[in-house]
Amino acid sequence: MRRARAKTVIQTPESKQNRRVWWFSYHAPPHEADAVVGHRLTDYSRRLHQCRDGAAFSLILPLLLAEGFRYAGPILNVSAKGFTPKQHPEELNPAPLPTDLLVCTTRPPVSDPQPEQEQNQPKRNASEEEKRAPRPRRIERSGTDIEQQVLSTIEKAFLKQCDRTTVTLADPLAHSLCAKSSPLVNRTHLRYRPNASAMYDPKWAKDTLRLLGLAAARNNGFLLYTPHINLHEGEGRGPGLLAMWGQAGVETLFWCYALANRFSKEGLLHSIVSEESEQLRFVLVEWPDFPMPQRPTSLSSFHEHLENITVLFEMKASLNAPAKWTIERQSEKSV
Secondary structure, eight states, X not given: OOOOOOOOOOOOOSOSOSOEEEEEEEBOOOXXXXXXXXXXXTOGGXXXXXXXXXXXXXXXXXXXXXXXXXXXXXEEEOOOTTOOXXXXXXXXXXXXXXXXXXXXXXOOOSSOOOHHHHHHSOOOOOOHHHHHSOOOOOOOOOOOHHHHHHHXXXXXXXXXXXXXXXXXXXXXXXXXXXXXXXXXXXXXXXXXXXXXXXXXXXXXXXXXIOOOGGGGOEEEEEEEEXXXXXXXXXXXXXXXXXXXXXXXXXXXHHHHHHHHTHHHHTTHHHHHHOTTOOEEEEEEEEEEOOOOOSSOSSSGGGGGGGGGOEEEEEEEEETTEEEEEEEEEEOSSOO
């Protein structure tokens, strides 16, 4: 049975002044200890504070406040796991305005397998190799109206697949790279390790990028932006969306640190979220993997690695012609 969606009401802004930014947050998976102390794993009333990637968001928020945004608070994407179709999520009130901006510093779960999907799959006898293989980490969706529209916008305009092990560019983006004979056409479909460090999958790196050993130990950072999402057809434009992430938590934190430091000096976010901007943007970067201190007390160890980030490509498209992407800059090397 299809889950009922929470209704989101679009309000008409009186002006473009006082734009608001919302943290589009996802919850961390419940710990088994929660059940030991008597809490149901679906009881989020005692786990509202357990959101993913808050440190990453804290690095981005000051940049947006400097752009004139006012922080409106978090939008909580509580997992739909364990709830019946009659247990509707709370209505989002107040709702984001079309001049507002949703900011997501967690990998958007566009194609993550969800619990109800796994339950509906026919059971089969797994091989011993499959049993031993590490299971990819997933992010559980909330199923709310605004989340479905966010993920739908990403899937249509930017990424037709995005989960822990695979990212595939949407066809218009991929075709634009191919049409320009970009040396980076091998980055239209990316594969990663299923857990722990989110480096390239070794076999994929060998077969696609011709990289072996330590040379294949590389990570990606993603950034996408659209000035508006359409919450409902015929209801006009919804708020903007800015998402930036790596394929795992530490990679997300490093990428957001880089955006707040090296790339803030280059004015990247300013050019993206300025009030006059009516363009879609997509940025893909890459950096070699590096070890973290075992007991860090700050993020200062990130600083020495900022210059090792390579912008593979940055692309733009008009909001009125979202299928026509142009390459703003790209690396001249294929790896």
